[in-house]
Each structure stands twice: as structure tokens, then as C-alpha cells.
Amino acid sequence: MALNPLQTDEELAQHFGVSVPTIRLDRMHLGIPEMRLRSESLARKSVNQVRAMSRQEMVGELLDLDIGHSGRSVLDTDSSMAFARTGVLRGHYIFAQADSLAIAVVDGDVVLTGLVNAKFKQPVMAGEQITAHAEVVRRSGPRWVVLVVSRVRQEPVFRAKFVVFAVDASTWTKGGSAF
Secondary structure (H helix, E strand, O other), rough: OOOOHHHHHHHHHHHHOHHHHHHHHHHHHHOOOHHHHHHHHHHHHHOOOOOOOOHHHHOOOOEEEEEOOOOOOOEEEOHHEEEOOOOEEEEHHHHHHHHHHHOOOOOOOOEHHHHHHHEEEOEEEEEEEEEEEEEOOOOOOOOEEEEEEEOOOOOEEEEEEEEEEEOOOOOOOOOOOOO
């Protein structure tokens, strides 16, 4: 569980081959709060560090953040995000979560997405939870390359390499070239 604080009691029970009540009793005995409380606690700690956007602008809930290095977020999906006929999630929600996370890990007051190489690997169904992990691959001046992999139940569903630019807010002018 240390690697994924968002594992549900059901997932843990399946992993360890025990019943859900057994997991709940063990979790209570060890003083580990339920998943919802764990994720809220992690998000509160992490989101205060983000410089480039506010919590309301983030798509998904930020779980952890090491600015300049990596971050994780989770997005709980529902039927309003999906195509009515198929129940398949619309791609812009998956992309927006990844883009938000890529921007959040970059150290800058104004961070803009410049280029993205993205691949949708599997469809996501409404009701599934998407966990995204971002890692800074390299940095050259204001140019950052951030790799984001999004997963549903440990299976990759989306992968993108973002080229983002951290722009000094004092020198950036609207309408002017930042790159």
C-alpha cells in the first residue's frame, strides 16, 4: 500500500487473498484511514505547493507533488464525462488531467504547454478511476519535458510527452512571444 495510497479495500483484499472485512479490520487496527480520507489528506498537502495554477484549475485531485521532479493525481470519472451511447470517457478529460499534472510539476509562475506527443492506449469507461503519474524527463532553461502516464487499475490507458515552458511572470507580456 505504500506505493499506492489509493488502493481500495477491495483491491487490497484481492491482492492479499483475504476478505474485505479482514482488510478493514487490519486497516482500523493499524490506524490507516479509509481511501477517501487518505487521498484528501495527500491532496491538501500537495496542492498548496503548485505555483502555476490554483486547486480549482486542476483537473483531478493532486495526490503528491515534488516540484521539478514528479507528481501524481487521480480523476474519478462519471457518466457525464462519457459518450452516452457507449459509456466510453471523452478523451479531453484524460488529456486535461495529464496536462494539469504536467503543468503542476514545473517550477514556474506562468507555465504554458507548447507541444504534446500523446497516445491513447485503451478506452476508459465512465466510473473508472484514472491515476496519472508525471515525471520531469529533462529541462533546458524555460523548456521542460514532462512524461505523463495515466492508468486504470495498473493498466496504461494514456501516455504523453509534454513540452512546457516556465515563463517569468515579470517579463511575460500578453500577446508577446514567450518562447
